[in-house]
Amino acid sequence: MTELWAMPAWKIHELYEKGKTSVEEVCRTLYRRIEEVEPSVKAYIKLLPEPDGKGADGRVTGSPLGGIPYALKDNICTAGIETTCGSRILSGFVPPYDATVAAALKKAGAMLLGKTNMDEFAMGSSCETSAFYPTRNPWDLRCVPGGSSGGSAAAVAGGEAVFALGSDTGGSVRQPASFCGVVGMKPTYGRVSRYGLVAFASSLDQIGPLTRDVRDCARVLGVIAGHDPRDSTSAVAEVPDYERGLLEGRKDDLRGMRIGVPKEYFAQGIQAGVKHAVMEAIKTIQELGAFVEECSLPHTEYAMAAYYLIAPAEASSNLARYDGVKYGYRSEHWSDLTGLYTKTRMEGFGPEVKRRIMLGTYALSAGYYDAFYLKAQKVRTLIRYDFAKAFERFDLLVAPTSPTVAFRIGERMDDPLTMYLSDVCTIPINLAGLPAISVPCGFSEGLPVGLQIIGKPFDEPGVLRVAYAYEQATEWHLRIPHLDGVEAAKRIARNDGQVSADE
Numbered sequence: 001m002t003e004l005w006a007m008p009a010w011k012i013h014e015l016y017e018k019g020k021t022s023v024e025e026v027c028r029t030l031y032r033r034i035e036e037v038e039p040s041v042k043a044y045i046k047l048l049p050e051p052d053g054k055g056a057d058g059r060v061t062g063s064p065l066g067g068i069p070y071a072l073k074d075n076i077c078t079a080g081i082e083t084t085c086g087s088r089i090l091s092g093f094v095p096p097y098d099a100t101v102a103a104a105l106k107k108a109g110a111m112l113l114g115k116t117n118m119d120e121f122a123m124g125s126s127c128e129t130s131a132f133y134p135t136r137n138p139w140d141l142r143c144v145p146g147g148s149s150g151g152s153a154a155a156v157a158g159g160e161a162v163f164a165l166g167s168d169t170g171g172s173v174r175q176p177a178s179f180c181g182v183v184g185m186k187p188t189y190g191r192v193s194r195y196g197l198v199a200f201a202s203s204l205d206q207i208g209p210l211t212r213d214v215r216d217c218a219r220v221l222g223v224i225a226g227h228d229p230r231d232s233t234s235a236v237a238e239v240p241d242y243e244r245g246l247l248e249g250r251k252d253d254l255r256g257m258r259i260g261v262p263k264e265y266f267a268q269g270i271q272a273g274v275k276h277a278v279m280e281a282i283k284t285i286q287e288l289g290a291f292v293e294e295c296s297l298p299h300t301e302y303a304m305a306a307y308y309l310i311a312p313a314e315a316s317s318n319l320a321r322y323d324g325v326k327y328g329y330r331s332e333h334w335s336d337l338t339g340l341y342t343k344t345r346m347e348g349f350g351p352e353v354k355r356r357i358m359l360g361t362y363a364l365s366a367g368y369y370d371a372f373y374l375k376a377q378k379v380r381t382l383i384r385y386d387f388a389k390a391f392e393r394f395d396l397l398v399a400p401t402s403p404t405v406a407f408r409i410g411e412r413m414d415d416p417l418t419m420y421l422s423d424v425c426t427i428p429i430n431l432a433g434l435p436a437i438s439v440p441c442g443f444s445e446g447l448p449v450g451l452q453i454i455g456k457p458f459d460e461p462g463v464l465r466v467a468y469a470y471e472q473a474t475e476w477h478l479r480i481p482h483l484d485g486v487e488a489a490k491r492i493a494r495n496d497g498q499v500s501a502d503e
């Protein structure tokens with residue numbers, strides 16, 4: 001039988017209902033697994049003390065996530081639990097309130113295990129800009145787990161959490177999901193409340209689930225989605241029963257679905273192994289009855305440039321609040337107020353965050369606003385139109401999630417541009433505010449590949465339907481990395497960076 005730590009939430013829930021396991025047993029299994037593999041994976045920034053599962057079985061009744069242990073990315077505020085955003089500048093910040101998503105999961109009876117590692121302020125694609133340590137990919141400990149929600153993805157892949165939440169501004173849920181061989185979804189902008197999510201780029205940020213399979217994704221999304229009066233950008237749109245939609249639909253039949261394959265996503269820079277796996281997946285989708293045809297999103301090549309003006313511009317404004325006065329870190333070396341601000345920010349922010357603040361401040365400055373920021377917004381509109389036009393012909397689009405599989409730790413750190421290219425396939429979707437999922441679709445060089453399915457605004461049900469049909473027809477989601485955690489940790493300690501999970 002599959003170990004409890006490797007099971008999706010819906011299966012654990014079934015065992016609860018049949019009285020075949022208890023919250024106590026599930027928690028114990030998860031914490032033992034964490035003890036075993038966490039020293040080598042380092043998915044968490046903070047682990048909460050092991051709860052006493054006794055008496056917690058009451059949580060299970062009626063709630064689909066009752067008694068399910070999960071993890072939160074450390075940019076999601078948790079009352080009474082330090083929330084660092086992977087940054088020194090927020091160290092010691094203990095939020096006085098829960099983010100709406102954290103409160104929703106608490107209410108659903110899910111059990112928080114801890115807060116996961118991430119790139120500082122979610123700026124990065126590898127978890128390496130974290131102020132603490134890089135997280136390692138459970139499939140190969142020499143590689144990054146992706147980012148910025150790398151800790152959440154690695155925790156799920158390594159069996160250290162049943163599911164996790166991440167945030168996605170330019171790909172930060174989907175790209176690490178793809179690198180770690182798990183399911184990750186960025187919902188439509190406005191589908192999930194951002195209240196209590198530390199802001200990076202407010203017109204792009206969206207919280208999404210990282211899970212073992214598509215059914216769990218639907219289940220978690222159902223709990224966190226919906227209008228929130230505390231976030232005026234959250235949509236007043238009914239939340240469908242995503243999971244029931246999957247189970248009631250015909251999962252082996254995609255007849256009547258029209259699916260577009262944007263050719264620009266297979267252009268230069270895509271690894272042959274990734275392309276092969278994605279093309280095979282597209283064939284499977286076709287065999288399930290969908291009508292598949294190539295299409296074009298002509299402004300794709302400008303998405304990166306637009307994103308790296310818009311996201312830093314918004315970030316430079318959002319991050320102005322970290323001044324050493326209100327929360328977190330404060331420099332000890334200052335003599336006047338300006339000194340307090342500068343020294344705190346100089347010591348508190350890492351190099352990538354400083355780069356973004358400078359880029360954003362420059363793009364917004366009086367003389368350059370029209371040339372950079374305004375122009376980028378116009379390009380954003382063109383990108384939206386590309387998608388809108390494609391969706392006149394197609395119900396959904398499929399593409400790779402990332403042009404490559406996970407890369408080695410350290411490999412891209414000195415080359416920001418190459419690092420930024422990790423998100424070429426995900427960034428346009430954020431600019432257009434659309435829902436998209438990454439599902440495991442094979443391996444290349446022993447590392448997982450992700451298939452991205454993109455939908456119209458609020459068509460999470462359509463995205464999930466195709467993802468589920470594909471998943472049911474394949475077995476990629478059932479693979480788990482072979483992780484000899486303790487042994488690997490010892491080898492890492494001896495010879496840092498030179499170790500693979502398979503060795």
Ligand code: GLN
Pocket residue numbers: 122123124125147148167168169170171172173200311423
């Ligand atoms: N890697 C992209 C960036 O660094 C996206 C990050 C994200 O989605 N939070 O901005």
